[in-house]
Structure formats: structure tokens, C-alpha cells
Amino acid sequence: MEILAFGVQSDEKPLIEKAFEGHHEVRCLSVFLNEDTAPIAAGYEIISTSVNAELGHRVLQTLAAGGTQLIAQRSTGFNNIDLKVAERLGMTVARVSYYSPYSVAEFAWTLGMAVNRRVVRAANRTRDFDFRLDGLMGRDMHGRTVGVLGTGKIGEAFARIAHGFGMRLLGWDVAENPACLELGMKYVPKDELLAESDLVTLHVPLMPETQHLIDAAALRAMKDDAILVNSSRGGLIDSRALVAELRAGRFTGVGLDVYEAEAGLFFLDKSLEAVEDDTLARLVTFPNVLVTSHQAYYTVDAVGQIVDATVRNVLDYKAGRRSENVLVPAIPRS
Known part of the structure; x- marks a missing residue:
């Protein structure tokens, strides 16, 4: 399975690719998820987003219509996600509850x-x-x-x-x-x-x-x-x-x-x-x-922990497991 990752910085890309190695293929995009870029996710069951993604009802509806079922956000904060809409659409949303x-x-x-x-x-x-x-x-x-x-x-x-x-x-x-x-x-x-x-x-x-x-x-x-x-x-x-x-x-x-x-x-x-x-x-x-441009978290230690947690969120979802990172209850998928 290939996972689509939005808003990936150049320093972040090799860390993401290495972390997913042996688990899933990952396609990294530098563009951020918003109403204009959401159609790119059509056909991807799992996407990963950055903290500056726009995940309001229109974007979520576009993602759901394209077959997205898991949103794995690479941050602790999730104020950019309309969780009620995601739940109504039957989507699973996970974040990173802890990093350095x-x-x-x-x-x-x-x-x-x-x-x-x-x-x-x-x-x-x-x-x-x-x-x-x-x-x-x-x-x-x-x-x-x-x-x-x-x-x-x-x-x-x-x-x-x-x-x-x-x-x-x-x-x-x-x-x-x-x-x-x-x-x-x-x-x-x-x-x-x-x-x-x-x-x-x-x-x-x-x-x-x-x-x-x-x-x-x-x-x-x-x-x-x-x-x-x-x-x-x-x-x-x-x-x-x-x-x-x-x-x-x-x-x-x-x-x-x-x-x-x-x-x-x-x-x-x-x-x-x-x-x-x-x-x-x-x-x-x-x-x-x-x-400065929202860089406080941007150390090799913290980003490495964020990426590792994101991989675990994806693996947990595929295995039907839930963790403290799940914001919207996971729905078992065949």
C-alpha cells in the first residue's frame, strides 16, 4: 500500500521514507493539504498531514469521496481538523500525542x-x-x-x-x-x-x-x-x-x-x-x-519521534488496534 504524505519538508522526507521502509510505500509531497490540493489524495486510503493542513468539512468531504479512511497527522495539535465531520464521514483520525x-x-x-x-x-x-x-x-x-x-x-x-x-x-x-x-x-x-x-x-x-x-x-x-x-x-x-x-x-x-x-x-x-x-x-x-516560522519542534530528535509515531498509527490502523493517539474512533476495515 502507498501512503500519501502532505506538507513534507526537505529535511523531513528522508526520515519519513526510512521510517516506513519495510512497512508501506510512501509518496511525499511538499504541498500542503487544502481545498485546492485535496483531490490529489483520490485513491489513497491513508494520508499523512502536517500541522498547517486545512481539514475543514469541505476538505474532509473531498478526501472521503476519494476513498481516504485514515488521516495520520504529524503533530500533537489538531485544532485544524473538524473531528465531528471526520467522525460523521466514518474516517479515522490519529495524531502524535507525544514528542520531545x-x-x-x-x-x-x-x-x-x-x-x-x-x-x-x-x-x-x-x-x-x-x-x-x-x-x-x-x-x-x-x-x-x-x-x-x-x-x-x-x-x-x-x-x-x-x-x-x-x-x-x-x-x-x-x-x-x-x-x-x-x-x-x-x-x-x-x-x-x-x-x-x-x-x-x-x-x-x-x-x-x-x-x-x-x-x-x-x-x-x-x-x-x-x-x-x-x-x-x-x-x-x-x-x-x-x-x-x-x-x-x-x-x-x-x-x-x-x-x-x-x-x-x-x-x-x-x-x-x-x-x-x-x-x-x-x-x-x-x-x-x-x-519565526513554527520551527520550535523542528529538531532531528522531535521530528524522528513524530515520524515514528505516525508509522505506528498507520500500523495500528491496519491491524485494527487503537492507541492514545486516535482522536476519532477507528472503524475496523477489511
Whole structure:
């Protein structure tokens, strides 16, 4: 059987092909799954998608009409999939419930420290042999307060690094993580965390309840010189409200690896096209903002784990087995 994989990056392709070797043939496409590309999947019982795939009702209907029965998404998040429609169409949907939390936590710290120490500005200057220090002054993280919104595996990994810096730890989540408590983390209401933190980092899933978790009111609650980092999901932050606060001269720095309207932009080369998204165009112009293209997970360790889990999801489906990765109940197929 041949499996069709959408949105495969060039670095990712050899890992996918090697992982499926001896199990199934796999056809890797660089294009992302959306309404325009969904017809390509006709005749494929199993497809694999990336986090930026568009799996709304129209795409799912096209896939089902073409014979697709399993969607194996290569990510933990699944807010891009209409699960109710998939279930109604009798499709099985699986994700990757776990991969290296260190990949995302370490990159979140990379963003935080890069904006704190003005690394991008300094690098751009030295390329022009401008070695002045004006405007490059940062702050020690030691002794300052970090607020972790979402203290699951990734939030815990972030907190461990913060503990190594010697920071005061504040946390917010629906349930307290014993490992974070052992690090000395204090769980507080969200508004208190925002008001007291010098660095705020987001590690919660995107759900209706967390959409624009950081809205205009939350941004106003933060310190004027705070650092904000988001390496989770773009929809957690109200981007227009963030632009308004930045225009008012607030925040030492903002590091964004995700953006709420990133679909159709991130992972693609748009350098020769006019940017139609005014909010994103404005964000990248601020000297204290660093935007990267959803790459926090992109390490050989994490991607290898994601690919291996995807292969297991396919093998489980073919064998009629279910695992914690199944989002829509598997239906036995002959």
C-alpha cells in the first residue's frame, strides 16, 4: 500500500521514507493539504498531514469521496481538523500525542533570550561591520520572575530551564504539575501571573476556551518591560491587540514562533509576493519582535519521534488496534 504524505519538508522526507521502509510505500509531497490540493489524495486510503493542513468539512468531504479512511497527522495539535465531520464521514483520525518537549521548550528560551539580548539586531549590525553596543542592552534573567501559562510536559521543561537560571517561577493551569511544584513554582491566577512576570511564555493547547487567551486586557495587565513568548499556537494571542500595545512602546521583546493566521504563509516562500496580512506585516517591522516560522519542534530528535509515531498509527490502523493517539474512533476495515 502507498501512503500519501502532505506538507513534507526537505529535511523531513528522508526520515519519513526510512521510517516506513519495510512497512508501506510512501509518496511525499511538499504541498500542503487544502481545498485546492485535496483531490490529489483520490485513491489513497491513508494520508499523512502536517500541522498547517486545512481539514475543514469541505476538505474532509473531498478526501472521503476519494476513498481516504485514515488521516495520520504529524503533530500533537489538531485544532485544524473538524473531528465531528471526520467522525460523521466514518474516517479515522490519529495524531502524535507525544514528542520531545525539550525541542519546543529550548526554542522558546531561544526566542526569549534573543529578544532580551537583541541578538538579531546585533548580528545584522556586525554583518555591516557596525560594532557599536548602543541599543543592545539586555537584562539578567537570574532573580527575575517567569510566568508559565500551561505546565504540561513542555511547560515543565521550560520551567526546569528557568529554575537553572535562578528565576522565580509562577504557573497557571487547570491542574498543578507536581514536578513544577518541586521546582518551587507557585500557581496563581492568570492576571496575577501576568502582572508579576518579567517573562511570560505560552504552552497551552488551542481550544475555544483558550482562543485569544492573551487578549487586549491580558496584554494591558503585563509589565511594560515584560517579554512575551509564544511557541504553542498562534490563536492564543490577539495579534491586532498585540500590535496596538507594541505601537504604544510596550514590552522589552516579543518572540513568536506561531501566528494565528499562519496557514498559507508559514513553511512557504513568500519573499517575492506582496504581503496581504497587514497585521503580520506590521509585527515583523517592530525592532523588539522576533517572528519565526513554527520551527520550535523542528529538531532531528522531535521530528524522528513524530515520524515514528505516525508509522505506528498507520500500523495500528491496519491491524485494527487503537492507541492514545486516535482522536476519532477507528472503524475496523477489511
